[in-house]
Amino acid sequence: MPRLSESNLRIAHEIISRYPRAKSALIPLLHLSQEQDGYVADDAMKHLAELLDLTPAEVLGTCSFYEMFKREPVGDYRINICHGIACHLLGADDLIHHAEESLGVRQGTVTGDGISIEGVECIAACTEAPCLQVNYRYMNKVDNAGFDALVDGIRDGSVSVPKHGTLALTRQSISEDKAAGNSMVESNDPPAWWPEPAAAEGGN
């Protein structure tokens, strides 16, 4: 189902309406298709191109720049082990080595039951090194035993994280009656609260 579903299409239109220019919604919409399918399919990119009045090549151009978008199915659980400098100093290389051994896969490949590991750059938890993310959920100060327990937990269902593709479980929603509305580039009106030019002298 690589085109957006009815309900996701409604969300997509809501997202698009928040930007003065539709193309700005592209990255959020790529996330939305990845959330739906676990990856960004070619047909999904075509659909987004239709929605945003772009060419599929423009969509691919943006999509392919960003690390988080996967253009092929990648398994449900991605374990990103930080190998940034703080984690490196506290044993990230050993942890990655252990993870490869214990899962029996190399970085970037997927186990039969959909788990993969990858060394990634700093994930902004440096004081908690060595650390990792499972589908972008944090686990701090991980040792080898902790890693194995995590994998067991994923396998027996006791560790519950949303499947790969789903990021935030809470979405922003702006109801029509509360929205200030987009600031369109073409308008050139000063803000309603801005003082008359004479009064603003010496300010901006």
Add this chain to the structure above:
Amino acid sequence: MPFEKVVTRRFDNLEAHKIDTYVATGGYASLRKALDTTPEAVHNEVKAASVLGRGGAGFPAGVKWGFCPPGVWPRYLVVNGDESEPGTYKDRQLLERDPHQVIEGCLLACYAVGLTQCFLYIRGEMAHAQERVAAALNEAYEAGYVGKNILGTDFSVDIVLHWGAGAYIVGEETALIESLEGNRGMPRLKPPFFPAAVGLYGQPTIVNNVETLANLPWIVEHGAEAYTAMGAENSKGTRVFAVSGHVNNPGVFEVEFGTTTFRDIIEGSDYAGGVRDGKKLKAFIPGGASAPWFFEEHLDLPLEKTAVDQAGSMLGSGAIVVMDQDTDMVKACHNLVRFFARESCGKCTPCREGTTWLERILSRIIAGHGRPSDLSLLTEVCENISPGIAWPPKQTTICPLGPSAVSPIASSIERFRNEFEDYITLSDRRVIPVGAA
């Protein structure tokens, strides 16, 4: 001198992310106060507080706000929450633990500078921060603090939560804008130097870091005078530092800006508590992966912008990474250079090719295949990215990412040349552990 916590003041309260708690602890009072005065008065207060930008460059926020060309509308605010500089861990905490404080900061900036739409760009990998901010924005809209006719006035602004998708370079402000326009996140050619002149959709745009904005509610509440009573001459107020690496008590600490020293924060029992396992300090990074390294002799320097700049490095993004006596400096250097090589956006040749070659050469040195000429080759490649290998770095590139890769190499080769030479001379006798390269 006594100081009060500013941006982390609610961190002890685990409910602070909820609007009721935020309001009960003084939240949104600064917004009300600001709306009773003129935009100009708020702008002047922030200018007087001389808040230095916390995103890395340390440019005073109030001054930057003044760069918007008069009479050109609309103006936008883009909040930089892309936090990805290795070692940096503060913006995520501010977003997760006290999101309303950041939102209130955005509102104050919008009111003061006449910015009519705000985009809060959060790093893609930070799922929980996105959830906290989305929930906080929904609450704030509901309560009338954000959106149309805020608190019954004619101040109206939408704050749109936007998130990235994994690319360090998007933290550079013009790349951030490109990304927000739906493009590949590549920095724009300068000039214009400031997006305040030409930014999002070609309009005047203020880009500020999350922590910079988080300071504003306190400043409006207590006044610039109270803020500048804390800190040193060129570094006012307080600042958040993350201390990581080989220390007993790694953590995120808010300290008085400019008066606390590196020794205090690395060794102090209230702070990081000294190097682990009673070992000695070998080196530390004072301000994120891009910063030249400091050593024992720099410990008594204050965490103050001018002093650190003059000593040949920078406070950057407030990331202090400590390395103990047993650290393999060649590997540490390789680790940092690999980061820049991976994250180069590829737009300019010296950075794209140069960082890739630097990484490969370091990789082969570690793997035991180093050549005697490799050290001068490293230096030569560095010269091509940043002529003179000086500080602050000259650049042959569009943005400072390329030259940043030079910092760890220059620092480590100058100080620990023997470690590189050992790798090279011992190369064919070395036993290479699996996965070492």
